[in-house]
Amino acid sequence: MTPAETKREMLRRMLAKDLPATMELIDDGAIYFWSNGSAMFGKPAIEAAMKANFDGLVGDTYDVDDVTWVAETDDVAACVFRFQWTAIVDGQPAAGRGRGASVLKRVDGQWRIVHENLSQGGWKPR
Secondary structure: OOHHHHHHHHHHHHHOOOHHHHHOOEEEEEEEEOOOOOEEEOHHHHHHHHHHHHHHOEEEEEEEEEEEEEEEOOOEEEEEEEEEEEEEEOOEEEEEEEEEEEEEEEEOOEEEEEEEEEEOOOOOOO
16 A cells, blocks of 8 residues: 555544554554644554544544645655544534644555644645
8 A cells, every 4th residue: 555545544444443453554653642632652542542532432524635745755654634523422513623644654564654643723824
């Protein structure tokens, strides 16, 4: 898979709430920052946070668009994107949106996510 294919596959696996398959695409030493202020260092912490989301969100959607690859070599790639989500949380509708960045690196011939940074705020200037 290419970095772009890996990014799309990650989204597919997350939407399917397939935690084991999702974790296959994340590097052991990955660092995740979420727009709610959470910071997760290492695969076990990321897996626990994703499991909590998979278990706690009902009827959730998550979409990534306007993906722009800002760097890509044979071993490292980085992109920025816009995201939005909806869900029922504790019986109440919830939603969010913002901007994100992903960094991938080739590990044993396979692309793995090593960093994900989601933040609140506008996307591109109009």
